[in-house]
Amino acid sequence: MEIKEVFIMGAGTMGNGIAQVSAEAGYDVTMMDIKEEFISKALATIEKSLDRKIRKGAIQDGEKQKTMLRIKTTLDIKDARDADLVIEAIPEELELKIKAFKELDRICQEHTILASNTSALPIGAMAAVTKRPEKSIGIHFMNPVPVIKGVEVIPGKYTSSETMKTSVEFVKSLGREPCEARDYAGFIVSRLVDALMNEAIHCVMDGNKPEEVDKAMKLCCNFPMGPLELCDLAGADIVLHGLETLHREFGERLRPAPLLLSQVRSGDLGRKTGRGFHDYASKE
Numbered sequence: 001m002e003i004k005e006v007f008i009m010g011a012g013t014m015g016n017g018i019a020q021v022s023a024e025a026g027y028d029v030t031m032m033d034i035k036e037e038f039i040s041k042a043l044a045t046i047e048k049s050l051d052r053k054i055r056k057g058a059i060q061d062g063e064k065q066k067t068m069l070r071i072k073t074t075l076d077i078k079d080a081r082d083a084d085l086v087i088e089a090i091p092e093e094l095e096l097k098i099k100a101f102k103e104l105d106r107i108c109q110e111h112t113i114l115a116s117n118t119s120a121l122p123i124g125a126m127a128a129v130t131k132r133p134e135k136s137i138g139i140h141f142m143n144p145v146p147v148i149k150g151v152e153v154i155p156g157k158y159t160s161s162e163t164m165k166t167s168v169e170f171v172k173s174l175g176r177e178p179c180e181a182r183d184y185a186g187f188i189v190s191r192l193v194d195a196l197m198n199e200a201i202h203c204v205m206d207g208n209k210p211e212e213v214d215k216a217m218k219l220c221c222n223f224p225m226g227p228l229e230l231c232d233l234a235g236a237d238i239v240l241h242g243l244e245t246l247h248r249e250f251g252e253r254l255r256p257a258p259l260l261l262s263q264v265r266s267g268d269l270g271r272k273t274g275r276g277f278h279d280y281a282s283k284e
Helices: 013-024 036-055 061-069 077-082 094-107 123-127 161-173 189-205 210-220 227-234 236-250 258-266
Strands: 005-009 028-032 071-074 085-088 113-116 136-141 150-155 177-180
Touching (some): 005 077, 013 061, 013 071, 077 094, 085 094, 113 161, 136 161, 189 236, 210 227
Parallel strands (some): 005 085, 085 113, 113 136
Antiparallel strands (some): 136 150
16 A cells, blocks of 8 residues: 555644654645644744754755645544545543544545554554554654654554555655554553653652762763653653553553652643753753
8 A cells, every 4th residue: 555645633742743754755744633723833843843954954945845835734634534644643542542543434535544643552442443443553653753763663453464564664764763562551662761760750759869860871871861851851741641551551560650740740740841850940
C-alpha cells in the first residue's frame, strides 16, 4: 500500500511536529483540531521550527514554503475520509482515543491505516472498537518530533504484516528510524524513561538535591538531559499519568513516587508552570 495523504488528529506539540515532518517528506497533510486557535498556534510553531532550520542552513526558504503549502487544516474530523494514514495525537486518555478510533473507523476508507501516537496506552483496546484491527497500529513519535530520530512502531494483536510493513516504511520515509515494540503499557521508551524519572524523584525524597541528581546523570552517564529536567519538560502531570498506567499493569515496582503526586497537587508541573523540580520563572 502506498501512503500519499496523511491526516493528523490533534494539533498540539506532538500533532504539529508529526504534521511538519510528514509535510517535509513530501506527504499531503491535513491537521485537525477542535478550535481555530489551536490550529493557528500549531502553524506558528511549525513556521518557527522551519525558520530555525533555515538559520542553521539545514533548509532553504523555498523548502519552508513548500512544506507549509502541503499542510491543510480543518476543524472537521470528516476530512479524514480521503487519508491513507491517520495518526491521532490527542490527549493521553484511553476513552478519548477509543472514541476517536470508533469515529475514524466509520469515516475512513477501507484501506486507511489508523495509528495512535500514544506513549503508553494499549493499541489493542483502540483496535478492538474498529472493524479494521488488522489496520490499527501504534506509531509513537518522540518530543520534539522534528529533532528526535527514533519512532516506536507498536503492532496490536491483530495488526497485519502489511500494515506493519507500510508503517515502518512510512517512518523511514520521514528520515526516522523505527523501533518495534510490543503492546504492553509504556511499550519500551515510556516504560524505561518513566521508571528512571520515578526513581530520580525517590532520590530527591531521600535528600538528594534535584540539580545534583541531574548533574550526576549528565556527567556520569552522558545523558543529554537529567531525568528531573526531563520530567519538568514533559510536565509532572503527564509523567504521573504515564506512571499510573504502568502501575496498573506492572504493579508496585512502578508506583508513582509520593513527591510526584505532591508536585502535581501543588501545580508545580515544570516548564509550563514556571516551576517544577527546577525554577524556570527566574530564568526568563
